[in-house]
Amino acid sequence: MFNPERIRALFDRASDSDSERWRSVRPNMDKGRCTDCGACIEACPMATIAADGAVIRIHYEGCIGCGICAVNCRIHAITMEPSPDWRH
Secondary structure: OOOHHHHHHHHHHOOOOOHHHOOOEEEEEOOOOOOOOOHHHHHOOOOOEEEEOOEEEEOOOOOOOOOHHHHHOOOOOEEEEEOOOOOO
Protein backbone atom coordinates (compact mmCIF):
# COMPACT_ATOMS: atom_id res chain seq x y z
CA MET A 1 0.00 0.00 0.00
CA PHE A 2 1.19 3.51 -0.74
CA ASN A 3 1.80 6.01 2.00
CA PRO A 4 -0.14 9.21 1.14
CA GLU A 5 2.40 11.35 3.00
CA ARG A 6 5.24 9.88 0.93
CA ILE A 7 3.34 10.57 -2.30
CA ARG A 8 2.66 14.16 -1.16
CA ALA A 9 6.37 14.65 -0.46
CA LEU A 10 7.20 13.36 -3.93
CA PHE A 11 4.64 15.76 -5.44
CA ASP A 12 6.37 18.62 -3.65
CA ARG A 13 9.71 17.57 -5.11
CA ALA A 14 8.29 17.28 -8.62
CA SER A 15 8.83 21.00 -9.15
CA ASP A 16 12.52 20.14 -9.61
CA SER A 17 12.86 19.99 -13.39
CA ASP A 18 15.77 17.54 -13.22
CA SER A 19 13.93 14.67 -11.56
CA GLU A 20 16.69 12.17 -12.43
CA ARG A 21 18.88 13.76 -9.76
CA TRP A 22 16.58 12.99 -6.85
CA ARG A 23 14.42 10.10 -8.07
CA SER A 24 16.18 6.87 -7.08
CA VAL A 25 13.96 4.59 -9.19
CA ARG A 26 11.91 5.04 -12.31
CA PRO A 27 9.45 2.93 -14.29
CA ASN A 28 10.67 0.81 -17.16
CA MET A 29 8.13 -0.58 -19.61
CA ASP A 30 8.61 -3.87 -21.43
CA LYS A 31 6.94 -2.92 -24.70
CA GLY A 32 6.82 -6.58 -25.73
CA ARG A 33 4.51 -7.36 -22.81
CA CYS A 34 2.46 -4.14 -22.87
CA THR A 35 -1.06 -4.61 -24.23
CA ASP A 36 -1.81 -0.85 -24.35
CA CYS A 37 -4.69 -1.27 -21.87
CA GLY A 38 -4.09 2.20 -20.41
CA ALA A 39 -4.24 1.23 -16.73
CA CYS A 40 -0.90 2.93 -16.12
CA ILE A 41 -2.09 6.14 -17.81
CA GLU A 42 -5.12 6.29 -15.53
CA ALA A 43 -3.06 5.51 -12.42
CA CYS A 44 -0.16 7.93 -12.91
CA PRO A 45 -0.63 10.84 -10.47
CA MET A 46 1.74 13.07 -12.47
CA ALA A 47 0.25 12.34 -15.93
CA THR A 48 3.69 11.40 -17.27
CA ILE A 49 2.44 8.30 -19.07
CA ALA A 50 0.56 8.90 -22.28
CA ALA A 51 -0.57 7.20 -25.46
CA ASP A 52 1.55 8.29 -28.40
CA GLY A 53 -0.59 6.99 -31.23
CA ALA A 54 -1.07 3.30 -30.55
CA VAL A 55 1.96 3.08 -28.23
CA ILE A 56 2.08 3.97 -24.54
CA ARG A 57 5.16 5.96 -23.54
CA ILE A 58 6.59 7.04 -20.21
CA HIS A 59 7.79 10.64 -20.20
CA TYR A 60 10.37 10.79 -17.43
CA GLU A 61 10.30 14.55 -17.01
CA GLY A 62 8.08 15.09 -13.99
CA CYS A 63 7.97 11.39 -13.03
CA ILE A 64 8.21 11.12 -9.25
CA GLY A 65 9.16 7.43 -9.20
CA CYS A 66 6.24 6.47 -6.97
CA GLY A 67 5.64 3.08 -8.64
CA ILE A 68 1.87 3.43 -8.87
CA CYS A 69 2.04 2.66 -12.59
CA ALA A 70 3.90 -0.60 -11.94
CA VAL A 71 1.42 -1.67 -9.26
CA ASN A 72 -1.54 -0.95 -11.55
CA CYS A 73 -0.08 -2.75 -14.58
CA ARG A 74 -2.16 -5.92 -14.71
CA ILE A 75 0.38 -7.88 -16.76
CA HIS A 76 3.52 -6.62 -14.99
CA ALA A 77 4.94 -4.91 -18.09
CA ILE A 78 6.23 -2.04 -15.91
CA THR A 79 8.98 -2.57 -13.38
CA MET A 80 10.74 -0.04 -11.17
CA GLU A 81 14.45 0.14 -11.86
CA PRO A 82 17.30 2.31 -10.59
CA SER A 83 17.33 5.77 -12.11
CA PRO A 84 20.52 6.13 -14.18
CA ASP A 85 21.52 9.61 -13.01
CA TRP A 86 20.41 9.44 -9.38
CA ARG A 87 22.64 11.35 -6.99
CA HIS A 88 22.33 11.02 -3.21
